[in-house]
Amino acid sequence: MFSPEGPTARELAVQALSSVERGYDLLAPKFDHTPYRTPDAVLDAVATALAAMGPFDSGLDLCCGTGAGTDVLARVCRGSVTGVDFSAGMLAVARERAAPAGPAVSWVRADARALPFTSAFDLVVSFGAFGHFLPRELPGLFGQVHSVLRPGxxxxxxxxAPPRPGSAGYWALLGFDTAMRVRNALWRPPFVMYYRTCRLGDVRRELTRAGFRVELYPLPRFGRRSDGSPRVRLVAARRAPVPAGAGGPAQPAAGSVNS
Structure with missing residues (x-):
């Protein structure tokens, strides 16, 4: 699970008893050596799928952490790339690891629930961040993303896909989330990190309510479950283009792909 370069048990305990922001500030120097970082296989699969939808111009990595998602944006965006996170420690590591030969990346410290941009991006990506938001926060979060995207x-x-009920993975995630809820009931400040709160049906409903048109694409390299459903999907939520006659000609979405 953790490489020798990763955090010690004591460091993880200190992080778990901190706030989310402080915890990630502490974890940042060793974050890329933990299982919390999105695997390269997932990043590569998403980049391949997005390349078929693009090209895009400007891109934003929401809750960018140490910048793994900005590498995906650099592969599919022709223009500017921005990473935003509320952890100064994670942003410091992201700046240090940014590839010198790639496109220039702007790093912005901000809360994803109050983004300091207005209709500035053609593509927003996020990797592994939604467990840090309670279900009641999703409408506001998705509304913020909608507001920073250009039409189309x-x-x-x-x-x-969640593990099957009764499987080892199911009990592991249930146990982790239960432990976090007990921790947050007994200790302040809270550390919001849950694995079972981001369900496809809920996410799709809240994205639609925020004004997105939602499309789902299987990521083939991860295969399918016994019932034929994809193990991993790419959720692609589009902001509607400006309709013809409403301030100019209709703007097509930034590329498309058949389902």
Missing amino acids: GCFAFPLV
Whole structure:
């Protein structure tokens, strides 16, 4: 699970008893050596799928952490790339690891629930961040993303199918979430990190309510479950283009792909 370069048990305990922001500030120097970082296989699969939808111009990595998602944006965006996170420690590591030969990346410290942009991006991506938001926060979060996308822009993120009830994975995630709820009931400040709150049906409903048109694409390299459903999907939520006659000609979405 953790490489030798990863955090020690004591460091993880200190992080778990901190706030989310402080915890990630502490974890940042060793974050890329933990299982919390999105695997390269997922990043590559998303980049391949987005390349078929693009090209895009400007891109935003929401809750960018140490910048793994900005590498995906650099592969599919022709223009500017921006990473935003509320952890100064994670942003510091992201700046250090940014590839010198790639496109220039702007790093912005901000809360995803109050983004300091207005209709500035054609593509927004996010990797592994939604467990840090309570279900009641999703409408506001998705509303913020909708507001920073240009008409026709796309909000894309991978979503892993939940483990089957009764499986080892199911009990592991249930146990983790239960432990976090007990911790947050007994200790302040809270550390919001849950694995079972981001369900496809809920996400799709809230994206639609925020004004997105939602499309789902299987990521083939991860295969399918016994019932034929994809193990990992790419959720692609598009902001509607400007209709013809409403301030100019209709703007097509930034590329398309057949389902």
